[in-house]
Amino acid sequence: MGEPLRRSALDEHPMTQFHLWFGEAYDSGLAEPNAMVLSSVEPSGMPRSRTVLMKGYDRSGLRFFTNYTSRKGQALEADRRACVVFPWHAIRRQVLIAGYVERLSDEENDRYFASRPRGSQLGAWASERQSQPVSDRTELDRLFHEFDSVWRADEPIPRPAYWGGFRLIPREVEFWQGGEDRMHDRFRYLWSEGEWEIERLAP
Numbered sequence: 001m002g003e004p005l006r007r008s009a010l011d012e013h014p015m016t017q018f019h020l021w022f023g024e025a026y027d028s029g030l031a032e033p034n035a036m037v038l039s040s041v042e043p044s045g046m047p048r049s050r051t052v053l054m055k056g057y058d059r060s061g062l063r064f065f066t067n068y069t070s071r072k073g074q075a076l077e078a079d080r081r082a083c084v085v086f087p088w089h090a091i092r093r094q095v096l097i098a099g100y101v102e103r104l105s106d107e108e109n110d111r112y113f114a115s116r117p118r119g120s121q122l123g124a125w126a127s128e129r130q131s132q133p134v135s136d137r138t139e140l141d142r143l144f145h146e147f148d149s150v151w152r153a154d155e156p157i158p159r160p161a162y163w164g165g166f167r168l169i170p171r172e173v174e175f176w177q178g179g180e181d182r183m184h185d186r187f188r189y190l191w192s193e194g195e196w197e198i199e200r201l202a203p
């Protein structure tokens with residue numbers, strides 16, 4: 001960081017480049033470097049954004065978890081196009097990844113759900129109706145306590161069928177790094193005919 005971004009320093013695969021930058025964001029001590037703003041397309045055609053946590057990545061894409069029946073879950077099932085931004089302002093970097101989502105397998109979902117703290121697992125059960133109006137906070141707390149008494153403390157909690165993850169498969173990835181006098185460095189990777197093309201963009 002601090003050094004201008006040069007084409008020669010970029011990896012040919014955007015997810016390997018992402019891996020390098022994510023490591024640097026993580027090491028910089030940035031709060032929640034895995035928080036990303038996810039935009040989806042509503043049935044009306046309106047874009048809609050919210051923050052979710054990226055819970056893993058590899059060359060095939062990024063994983064995040066949510067409630068499949070939530071507003072975003074339904075929107076993503078109806079229109080698989082999505083875009084995420086990692087707003088790493090404190091280190092003057094931003095990464096944008098656009099592409100399409102696919103549901104993770106039941107096995108992947110079960111594995112990740114089982115790795116979560118018990119409280120988060122109960123929270124998933126209590127928020128079956130994510131994105132829908134609730135009467136008040138008491139109602140939410142009541143649901144949480146109700147589920148808390150369903151399973152013993154030493155008993156595994158099953159994953160609710162409506163809860164799981166998506167993989168965002170990248171088709172366009174942009175790396176932005178702040179520079180002097182607003183002469184920022186931007187590089188875009190575009191998936192084209194089976195390979196990644198890299199171009200510098202005007203800031």
Ligand SMILES: Cc1cc2nc3c(=O)[nH]c(=O)nc-3n(C[C@H](O)[C@H](O)[C@H](O)COP(=O)(O)O)c2cc1C
Pocket residue numbers: 032035050051052053054064065066067070071072073130131
């Ligand atoms: C830092 C942060 C991390 C979040 N992570 C998640 C997440 O991983 N999954 C999720 O479903 N919601 C997460 N949320 C809540 C979402 O932003 C959103 O409020 C919720 O998922 C409902 O969105 P929807 O109504 O568009 O479906 C997070 C919020 C914040 C501020």
